[in-house]
Amino acid sequence: xxxxxxxxxxxxxxxxxxxxxxxxxxxxxxxxxxxLFPLYEMEKEESGKEDIFKNIELGANEMFNMxxxxxxxxxxxxxxxxxxxxxxxxxxxxxxxxxxxxxxxENCEISGLFDSxxxxxxxxKYLDFAFLELIQNSIRFRSPKRDLKINVSSKMExxxxxxxxEDNGLGLDLDLxxxxxxxxxxxxHQDQSFSNRGLGIFTLKNQIEMMGGKITIDGKEDLxxxxxxxxxx
Numbered sequence: 001x002x003x004x005x006x007x008x009x010x011x012x013x014x015x016x017x018x019x020x021x022x023x024x025x026x027x028x029x030x031x032x033x034x035x036l037f038p039l040y041e042m043e044k045e046e047s048g049k050e051d052i053f054k055n056i057e058l059g060a061n062e063m064f065n066m067x068x069x070x071x072x073x074x075x076x077x078x079x080x081x082x083x084x085x086x087x088x089x090x091x092x093x094x095x096x097x098x099x100x101x102x103x104x105x106e107n108c109e110i111s112g113l114f115d116s117x118x119x120x121x122x123x124x125k126y127l128d129f130a131f132l133e134l135i136q137n138s139i140r141f142r143s144p145k146r147d148l149k150i151n152v153s154s155k156m157e158x159x160x161x162x163x164x165x166e167d168n169g170l171g172l173d174l175d176l177x178x179x180x181x182x183x184x185x186x187x188x189h190q191d192q193s194f195s196n197r198g199l200g201i202f203t204l205k206n207q208i209e210m211m212g213g214k215i216t217i218d219g220k221e222d223l224x225x226x227x228x229x230x231x232x233x
Contacts, residue, residue, distance in 0.1 A: 111151050138165070172221060
């Protein structure tokens, strides 16, 4: 199987996986609604009807949000119709820092070192998302014990460009959570200053793998994260 066939097969597998995943996720709110409607019809007390209606409303909102998420993720596949372009890592980092300037904490040290591999042929949209998502996550999940440090770098390895994002934040017990790390709607830390629905890393992994690349996350609890992205040539 040549590279193009392998890439096409990978994309088809992604579509099948996503169809199964959303089918599984939607079953729960749909089953709940099917159960609540007859209960609402049988309930005689107005207070009871109100309580059931609130649960119906919650279930409908959950289902609506899932369908919106599916639509956004499927729109990512349209990006595959566009040819890869020359993208500069420093430009994507500058955009991310500009977008996040209001939430970057004081005494935060952020560095980017791209001398050995300053650019790649990739999707500009996907690259901008990767920088924004990963730097934002480092800010979200920083440790209160120390000033935040974020280091982003690139290098060539086996004719592939490798992007590395490292921080000294909260990290995660990967022995406990690794099985759920890339799953949709999975969250591991709470920060009320950000909306965190557990879509970012799932979306990032999906985009990278659709382009034929790989993502690896390493880290330890209270010692920070290291995210490695391998971009195909």
